[in-house]
Amino acid sequence: MTTSNTGNHAVDPDVVEELARLRDSIDNIDAAVVHMLAERFKCTQQVGHLKARHQLPPADPARESRQIARLRTLAENAKLDPAFAETLLNFIIAEVIRHHERIAEDTGNSGGGADGTGNVTDTAPASD
Ligand SMILES: O=C(O)C(=O)C[C@]1(C(=O)O)C=C[C@@H](O)C=C1
Structure with missing residues (x-):
């Protein structure tokens, strides 16, 4: 739903036009941010699986x-x-580390200390 937020007074059409133009750019930038973040999370998911497979701590x-x-x-x-x-x-x-921890749990490797850094001594799972 679109809403107008112009109050009760008439707004100069040039201003309306400029606002619309700027909002178009903002929408494009927001879309790019979402797509870039999605690509970043695809990479970090792979890192999470790699770390879980090799018993590396979620956080570095x-x-x-x-x-x-x-x-x-x-x-x-x-x-x-x-x-x-x-x-x-x-x-x-922080969100990536949460994903890594979840992947490690699902893989049967809790990945080290509670802070995810592996700095706290923990028993490594006997996976093989
Ligand atoms: O590079 C890593 O080791 C990652 O797990 C990726 C990443 C990141 O999102 O950039 C996430 C957690 C680490 O603490 C450091 C970096």
């Missing part, structure tokens, strides 16, 4: 630190708030 904090440092620099160069970029990446990675 050292890798995450490198990703965050890199993304913050990219964000700064792109004039995007680096703190926002970091929060977004952490949000995505």
Whole structure:
């Protein structure tokens, strides 16, 4: 459903047109973000299976630190708030780790410590 949010006054048609043009671009960008995220999750699903097969921990904090440092620099160069970029990446990675943990559970490998890093001693499952 479309709703108009113009209040009670008539809006200049040029403004309506410019708003529509900008919203078209926003819709395209949102679609690209969704498609890129879907591709990223396809990759991370494969990483999750690889890690589960080889008893690797779901999370890799050292890798995450490198990703965050890199993304913050990219964000700064792109004039995007680096703190926002970091929060977004952490949000995505938290979801990936949840998927990895689920895959490990389903594969019969709980993958190490409760924080998913494998830093806590845990008994490795006897898979073979
Ligand atoms: O690179 C990995 O090891 C992954 O599991 C992928 C990924 C990511 O989403 O980028 C997720 C979890 C890890 O802690 C680090 C990175």
